[in-house]
Amino acid sequence: MASHRRPKQPSRARVTVLTTAAAAAVVLSSQAANAAPSEKQSKDEVKAKVDKLYEEAEQATEKYNGAKEKQEKLQKEISTLQDDVARGQEELNELRDGLGTMASAQYRTGGIDPSVQLFLSADPDDYLDKASTLDQLSAQQVDALKKIQEKQRDLAQQREEAAEKLKDLSATRTELGKKKQEVQTKLSSAQKLLNSLTAAEKAALAEEEQRATRSSEREALSGSTASASGRAGAAFAAAQRMIGTPYVYGATGPSSFDCSGLTSWAYAQADVSIPRTSEAQSQIGTRITSVSQLQVGDLVFFFNDLHHVGLYAGNGQVLHAPRTGTVVRYESMSTIGGPFMWGVRV
DSSP: OOOOOOOOOOOHHHHHHHHHHHHHHHHHHHHHHHHHHHHSOOHHHHHHHHHHHHHHHHHHHHHHHHHHHHHHHHHHHHHHHHHHHHHHHHHHHHHHHHHHHHHHHHHHHTSSOHHHHHHHOSOHHHHHHHHHHHHHHHHHHHHHHHHHHHHHHHHHHHHHHHHHHHHHHHHHHHHHHHHHHHHHHHHHHHHHHHHTSOHHHHHHHHHHHHHHHHHHHHHHHHSOOTTOOHHHHHHHHHHHHTTTOBBOTTOBSSSOBOHHHHHHHHHHHTTOOOOSSHHHHTTSSEEEOOGGGOOTTOEEEESTTOOEEEEEEETTEEEEOOSTTOBSEEEEGGGSSSOEEEEEEO
8 A cells, every 4th residue: 555655844954054055056156157257358458458568568678778778888888998908008017117127227327426437437528428328317217107107097097987887887787687577577468468368359459450550551651752852761761671570679670670679770771870769869850849740751759758769651650660569560640559749850
């Protein structure tokens, strides 16, 4: 006979535990679902942060370039000073040898008191000739001593100057290392952000940049380049030949460039030497504050600290080496990311 016993009902305590656990699971699941989108930054958010990091990296790059230029200058100056000291020491040694020779000669000829020598001399005229020679040697000695003293002072001054420059060089090398590390840290952070994007997002970013570049190139080429003549024209033409060359911080071409590396290289092709860094380049030539007055080939500077420079390409476009991950290209001045400060006609 079948049993009609009712199934055992779960206790109130067990029901409460199960209900609480289920509710907690729902909450956690909901939190996880909501957390995923917030942790995943949008393509535009990533781009904004990456652009900021690249800007900071370029700021550090120009400081790195300045320290590197200073280091090279100090090394040349120290080398010149060391060569001067070595030559000066040789001259000092020669002067000392000459003085020693004269002293030995005087000692040999002056062993007898002059008054006794005169008294015993059979030929007073001969003695007077010898006395005249002794006086001459004495004058030469005095002159030699003065030269030695002057040379010693010069050498001491040169050695002191070289020692100070060596200290400066050591400090500059330390600064160079810090700036290099700063650049690398910024670039590494930017790369990590880019790596967080999906392949589709990366492709979309690349396509946006390519569209902007093509548009800027059309604008630049549609403008008149009649004003691109002389040295500026030659520099601009040289930069045009480098379109597509990759940006590398600290590079001065021709296989890679940073922003001021491109401009200094381009003008060098026109037989014009300009400073290495963007800040130094901004202080040369004729300053032009109005975009409407710019001519093709003029240097154009951006950001308040002048850490970016390019070559004006006409129609509000610039030909430049933008940043890591890009190549030498045309770009609208309005999309550089920082304000136009002024131009320079070299």
